[in-house]
Amino acid sequence: MAGSSKKIRVTDIADLAKVSPATVSKVINGRQDVAEKTRSLVEKVMRDVGFSKPLVQTKTMQTVELIVTYMENNGTIALTRAATHLGEEMSLGVTVSQASAASKRDVYRSVIDRNPLGVILLLNKMPDKDAALLTARNIPFVIIDPVSDVPPNDFSVGIDNWTAGFDATSHLLQLGHRRIAAITGPKDARSSLGRYGGYMAALENAGLTVDQDLVKDGNFLSENGYQKACELLDSPNPPTAIFAFNDLTAVSVYRAAYERRIRIPDDLSVVGFDNIYPAAYLAPALTTVNQPFDLIAKSAIKLIMDAREGHVEQRHIVLPTGLVVRGSTAAPKKR
Secondary structure, eight states, X not given: OTTOOSOOOHHHHHHHHTSOHHHHHHXXXXXXXXXXXXXXXXXXXXXXXXXXXXXXXXXXXXXXXXXXXXXXXXXXXXXXXXHHHHHHHTTOEEEEEEOOTTTHHHHHHHHHHHXXXXXXXXXXXXXXXXXXXXHHTTOOEEEESOSSXXXXXXEEEEEOHHHHHHHHHHHHHHHTOOOEEEEOOOTTOHHHHHHHHHHHHXXXXXXXXXXXXXXXXXXXXXXXXXXXXXXXXTSSSOOSEEXXXXXXXXXXXXXXXXXXXXXXXXXXXXXXXXXXXXXXXXXXXXEEEEOOHHHHHHHHHHHHHHHHHTOOSOSEEEEOOEEEOOTTOOOOOOO
């Protein structure tokens, strides 16, 4: 049926899925009173036949929705600021919603009711059923910094995390550091895995092996970063440098170092990731990887506008980063 010029109807989907038209309608409209197995079956049939249902009863609003898991000064605020500024320049409204685990379905239902031009998603993971819901309503969405592989027909914007991790670690190696610790992000985050891959490659390129005692699993949040920094600095053979996988973690490293009278960069070099406030205003200012949040927002909105116009040249965009060297890194003190 996918190759036919015949208009696909709800009844056609119902016949193929062997369910009632009412059940198909519930799936399309995101109703929760459908068994998960049935929902998955209907959504699969919809994808197979290329079915999408625009909101014919609602005018498309000249807005872009930004959906985040939580609001923290870990890049989320920087991206939100960039998107709102760009929206103002383009005469587009930008609506920001927080999608907690308990409220995601309500958030997406609200998005559908508003019928925006498109959605920008900064989430740990985009649930398949919510992606299918937006697709069925013909609302384009862009996943920012995806944590896992993105389906070929979806849209995504990310950065070259591997090269960023390699460059940050290489900078410390070039200064003469050999005991370089890493405080990572979540284990299931592709961004963290990429940065860790670059970190390992830089060490191996310098003829060093990764010391697992110097690698601490983080989660990109302050309290966890502080705990991991304390563990590293209290170890019998502490590192001379720490690569924190985001600036929020790097700030926590500063706190742990200050409490132990460890001077940055005299006793400890620190590199962060994101280049967000207050990186440039710390004492000393933080050496960090710059994420191009303005370009990320611009690329995401352009993907949405191109999708609306029906001519998308590139569905998955990977942007370069750059290391900003400031006062938090120096050659290690001779022991």
